[in-house]
Amino acid sequence: MQMVKKIFIALAVIWFALLVFMPKQMLYYKLEQELANNAIKINEKSMDEGIFSFTVHQADVYAKGIKLASVEKIHFFTLLFYTKVTLEELTLDDSLKSMAPTYTKEATATYALWNPLYIGVEAKGSFGGLQGMAKLADKTLRLDFNESKGIEMLKPKLKQDKKGWYYETSF
Known part of the structure; x- marks a missing residue:
């Protein structure tokens, strides 16, 4: 029993050390590099690193040199077996307002x-x-809209079922 206990403690210490010393900023730069392969660029004003998280502040997103959106905060949180990415205050460029809602308070x-x-x-x-x-x-994505306010520009792309409006696509 003591041996099992020691093994679990050792695994917990290794897992915690891996999270603490993980090069979060380097992983973010790798993400930027992968996005650049698809002509997507992120310009950020500042970055913060936490024990389990990494935060990018005031990021602008460009595709093929055209500004698409501004994000106040992008927060990456990981425990290795669980990862969460949160975008706060996402504002699409005004040129896209006929295609999608321009303001998203939070996306996760x-x-x-x-x-x-x-x-x-x-x-x-x-x-x-x-x-x-x-x-x-x-390779499918389904988004169920809880409310139907402010989605008039999306309705030609949406479908409706018993639950309400939804968007479905493949990638």
């Missing part, structure tokens, strides 16, 4: 090792709220 994507084929998505903004799921095996 969650990935957990115990559910490896799914990524959970939630958002709140000028459109009300939405919840969704990206199915990695099927």
Whole structure:
């Protein structure tokens, strides 16, 4: 019993040390590099690193040199087996207001090792709220809108069922 206890303590210490000393900023730069391969660039004003998290402040998102959005805060949180990315105060460029709601108060994507084929998505903004799921095996995304206010520009792309309006696509 003592040996099992020591093994669990050793694993916990290794896991904690890995999280604390993980090069979070280098992982973020790797993400930027991967996005650059698709002509997407993120310009950030500042970054903060925590024990389990990494935060980017005042980021502007560009695609092929065109500004698409501004994000007040991008917060990455990980425990290795559970990862959460939160975008706060997401504002789309005015040129996109005919295609999508321009303001999102908070958007969250969650990935957990115990559910490896799914990524959970939630958002709140000028459109009300939405919840969704990206199915990695099927390569599909479904977003269910909780309210139908402020989504008039999206309705041609949305479908309706018993639960309300939803958006479905593949990637």
